[in-house]
Amino acid sequence: MLMPRYRLITLAVATALSMSASFIASAADLPAPVDQPYAGTLTVAVDLTDAPKKIFRVNETIPVTPGPLTLYYPKWIPGEHAPSGPIQNVAGVVIKANGKQLAWRRDLREMYALNVQVPDGVSQIELSFQFLSPGDGGEFGASASSTPNLVDIEFNQTAFYPAGHFTRQINIQPSVTLPAGWKFGTAMEIASQSGNTTQFKPLHFNNLVDSPLIAGKYFNRVDLDPGAKVPVHLNVVGDEADDVKISDKQLAGQRAVVQQTARLFGAHHYDHYDFLLTLSDHTGHFGLEHHQSSDDRLPANFFTDDTMHMLAASLMPHEYVHSWNGKYRRPADLWTPTFMEPMQDDLLWVYEGLTDYWCGVLTARSGLWTPAQYRDSMASIAAQMSYRTGRSWRSLQDTADAAPLTYFGGGGWGNWRRGTDFYPEGQLLWLDVDTQIRELSGGKRSLDDFARAFYGIENGSYVTKTYTFDDIVGTLNQVQKYDWAKFLRDRLDYTGDTLPEHGIENGGWQLVYTDKPNDTDKAADKIRHGANLAYSLGMSVSAKGEVRDVQWGGPAFNAGLVPDLTIVAVNGKDFSPDGLKDAVTAAKTGNASIELLVKNVDVYSTVKLDYHGGLKYPHLVRAKGKDVIGEITTARK
Structure with a gap:
């Protein structure tokens, strides 16, 4: 018996939806990881030739078997202490098998999971996408990580992995293609090189995520522990040639960090160690620890300005200590079998x-x-x-x-x-x-x-x-x-x-x-271009008079000041940090209040601070x- 045409269309649509739904698992149904080896080796090829345009092109191959498959994008990144995997910067996702494009759908309750049905007869899928690097500051995944002359890459940004296995049981072989003439630093070991492409030795997916890479037109590499059986190197990229040069005195200090750390712990927990230092005013500024390396990002003048060098000198020692405290020894609640389980x-x-x-x-x-x-x-x-x-x-x-x-x-x-x-x-x-x-x-x-x-x-x-x-x-x-x-x-x-x-x-x-501020606070105010009056007026301000923070219950708070207001004038004169500090000093010997003209969006008002305690800065x-x-x-x- 023939069915009416509308019934056939309805049945076809229902069948398609049913087939689609068959590989759309809910978050509760996503595969639980098992501590068993994943069959085969994944590959990921990251083309960074468009890194100056903030585009990282990724091609990944994943061995599979027919049936439902869930792919994860790393969500909880060790050291970031939050579900910060930058999946919002992933675009152009295409999955193919035997040359044919496969449909995929994002899990509705776990945004970091993609579900796909692998057809019969397919043993490998090809996954391609672009990671669109952010264009401004920030930290971790929200940070700009490339400029016309350099790039930083954390590989959790550029790889998906199959669900159902501990990530330490998934092997992957990465390769990177760089702009012509660029040099790189990484803790990964080289397998081969051809032209601008470097293929690295296979490693566990955990170690891939734990092994960032920096590269650039201007590159410097120095040995921080000459003659040691377990080598430690400092790799530096910058936007200018002069920025990556390190003085003999600075080099001696960095070498002493390695020596003093070894004397502190009495052991090491790496085969080799690479500091990966990026010096730029156009990337985020932070550090992120890894077991055999650290991703350290500082302003361009770190080596060329003594004040900046002093203020930021503790960043690399901090990340280096993490190789012992955080990587080798880790809180039990921060260890997870994959990058999807919440870290505590x-x-x-x-x-x-x-x-x-x-x-x-x-x-x-x-x-x-x-x-x-x-x-x-x-x-x-x-x-x-x-x-x-x-x-x-x-x-x-x-x-x-x-x-x-x-x-x-x-x-x-x-x-x-x-x-x-x-x-x-x-x-x-x-x-x-x-x-x-x-x-x-x-x-x-x-x-x-x-x-x-x-x-x-x-x-x-x-x-x-x-x-x-x-x-x-x-x-x-x-x-x-x-x-x-x-x-x-x-x-x-x-x-x-x-x-x-x-x-x-x-x-x-x-x-x-x-x-009087101590020398370190004085240097910090110089770099930050503002004034920290937290211990007197109870607020900090920028060089333009923007109120950065207000001490809850302090004099500024009691006078009605709040963060994000702008101070336009102090005692009837245009605002300046020095002018504000002069007013605090003058008020110490008088009875008059400090009068501020402030702007809240487009509304102006006068605020009077009845404070007479003078400037206060900490010292030991x-x-x-x-x-x-x-x-x-x-x-x-």
Whole structure:
């Protein structure tokens, strides 16, 4: 019996929808990963010849079997502490099998998953797309990563992987094609080269994501540990030839970082290590750790301006320490079998806070900072954290727990919101631990002993070893018996109006405020082109009078100032940072208020600040007892 034509059309549409739906799994149905090898080796070819146009062209081959297939784009990137995989910059996705284009559909509840039906007789699919690099600043995946003369590539940006397997069980062979004449640096090992294309040796997908590459027209590579069996190199790209040159003094400082770090931990956990340093004013500025390398991005004048070099000197030591703390030893809640499972950040006060503590110490021990510059840094951190009014409602622990919310959160009200305070207050926390160990042991032991006991094991091992809070406490007790669980929890869970850490005082120093900025803060204001008056007026402003932040409950707040207003005039004269500071100084000896003309969008108003305390800037001065901080920052032999 023949069906009416409309029934045939309806049936055809229904059948097509049914077939389509058959490979559209819900997020709850996505394959669970198993710890078994994936059959075959993936390949990914990244063509960067259009990198100056901010276009990365990707061609990937994936061995498959017929049936439903889910492809993942990496979502949770180690070190970024948030679901930050930049899938929004992926475009032009085409999947083919035996030359025919296949339909695919994004999972409706997991935006990082693409579902496709692999036809019978197909053993491999070809996936092509473009990664459109962002065009401005930012950090991590939201950061500009190419200019006409250089490119930075994190391979999580340029590869999908099949669901259902631990990513350490998926092998992939990458290759990169660069603009003519460009040189590159990476921790990956070269298999072959032909023209402008380099093919690298196969590696696990985990290691691909963990192995960024920098390349550029202007490139410099120096050996940071000459003669060592386990080599360490510094690779530099920049927008100008002069930017990538390193002086003998600067090179000596970077080499000392490697030497002092080795003496701190007593072991290494890499086959070789490559610092990948990008110097440009047209990319984002940040660092991202990897096991055998680090992606470090700084302003173009890092090597050519002494002030910038001093201010940014601790970035590379920070990322280098992460090879031990974060890569080799990693919080158990931050280890996941693939890049899709949520990472839990409750131990970031160890992962980042302890790393930040040691990076400052190593920057001083290596001579990149003087002891006075280290103390200036700690004075600024202690003042900033002492004025954290948000501590009244939010603990240090919560800043770690909520890191996925705050890493990419909005600006303004920083002291009331609290952001990634596990970095700066983490330094104070671990200085507190270090000085406590030294006091309890009569100077016989220190946090250096913890470093060797916790990280200096299994020399040469590249296998991640996870840890918990109890492991931290247990190792501290091996170094020095004490109720470390209570010590840490009292500080991590504290809410109130005082700073709970006392390492500066225990280290023989005291935080004070004077009307003159310390040298480090003075340099920072010069670079940032503004004025930080957080400890006097309770606000910071840009050179153009834009209010960057306001201290909750401070004089500026009480007068009605909020972030994003613009100060147009001070006491009837055009705004300037120096003019504002002069007004604060003058008000100290008089009764008149400081009068500001401010602009809120297009509305002008006059604000009066009844403040007479003068300028206040943080410093450390010697107090009673031994100079323990001096001992901590002394180079190890």
